[in-house]
Amino acid sequence: ADLPTALRLRRGAQALGGMLGPGLCGVVxxxxxxxxxMVMSLFLFGLATLAAWRVGSAQRPAETTARRGWFDEMADGLRAKWRVRLDRWWTLVGALMMMCLLPATGLLLPLRIQGLGLSAAWFGACSAAMSLGLLAGVAGLAPALIERVGRVRALAVAVQACAVAIAGIGLVRWAPGLVALFAVIGLALAVTQLVGQTHRMLAMPDDYRSRMSSAHLAIAHLAAALAPALGGALLGVATVPTGYLLLGAGFAASGLLLMAVPGLALFLRQDHEGARGWYDRHYPQAFTRS
Structure with a gap:
């Protein structure tokens, strides 16, 4: 029942860490x-390990899966994700969007900052600004936008705002403007994640949530591995500013594909209770139970 709140709090904690990390590192x-x-980083990793060690886990019956291996569980999650048509296309389009976003916020950013003759401090400022935008989003701006215009329109606005911000990084030559664009990207990401992530988690059957989430993470990491290759390919045929324009155009096109995913608009118009168990009700053939 508290899953929507839990996801929002987790995302806010991640954004807070992403904002404080560059600042703390810069000071040291x-x-x-x-x-x-580096010693401070090792110390913080040690604290995180101790905290993770103390995190309890809910004890659930696992008689039907106790003898299954990791590969079987992952394959089961991938099969379910593929058979749920809504989630299949949502995942594939999301991977395309990630491949456009990650080079813009990672590989190309130091080159853009260097090309503008800015100091390395602006790199940290951009990273912190994106986390600050994300934190502001999960703290209230994103829910307010979703409440005002609805989930479907909020998703469309956020995706296109992110695309414009990516393209704008290749055009702007004013350092504070660059930082502001990264804050916009963070805010847009907060909206897209609060619109979709909670609904998707609620839509998955309880006994498939871990398997489908693991399959989703595997696909996301594959997209993250391919993203630098895309950035490098763009650098081979275009300048860094032009590369940002192309990535922005690609993100916008992927966003249009996302809005065209069959059944997405109807699904997002449901409230949290309506979304709960959606996949099981509409795609019962996707799940194999003994």
Whole structure:
């Protein structure tokens, strides 16, 4: 029952860490050097490990899956994801969008900052601004937009705003403007994730949620691995500013494909209770149960 709130809090915590990390690292680098920064990183990893060790897990009956291996569980999740037509196309289009977004916020950003003659501090500022935009979104701006215009329109606005911001990085030459565009990207990501992630998790059957989520993560990581290759290919045929324009156009086109996914608009118009168990009701053949 608390899944929507839990997802929002988790995303907010991730955004807070993404905002504080670059700032903390910059302070230690400037004051004590690289060695101290690496020691601090090791210490923080140790704290995270201790915290994770203390996280409990719900005890659920697992008689039907106790003898199954990892590969069988993953294959079952991939099969279910493929058979649920809505989730299949949503996942594939989302992977295309990720392949356009990640080079823009990662591989090409240092080159863009260097090309503008800016210091490395602006790289940290851009990363922090994206996390700040994401944090502002999950803290209230994204839910307010969703409440005002509805999930479908909020998703369309956020996707196109993100596309415009990506393209704008290749056009703007004013450092604060660059940082502002990354804040817009963070806010847009908050909207897209709050619109879709909660509904998708609620739509999955309880006994398939882990399997389908694992399959989704595998596809997302595959897209993340291919994204730098796309960025490198663009650098082979275009300048960095032109590359940003192409990535923005690709993200916008992927967003249009997302809005055309069959059944997506109807699904997003449901409230949380209406979305709960949606996949099981509409695609019962996707799930194999003994």
């Amino acid at each position: 680098l400037a004051g004590a050097g690289l060695r101290a920064a």
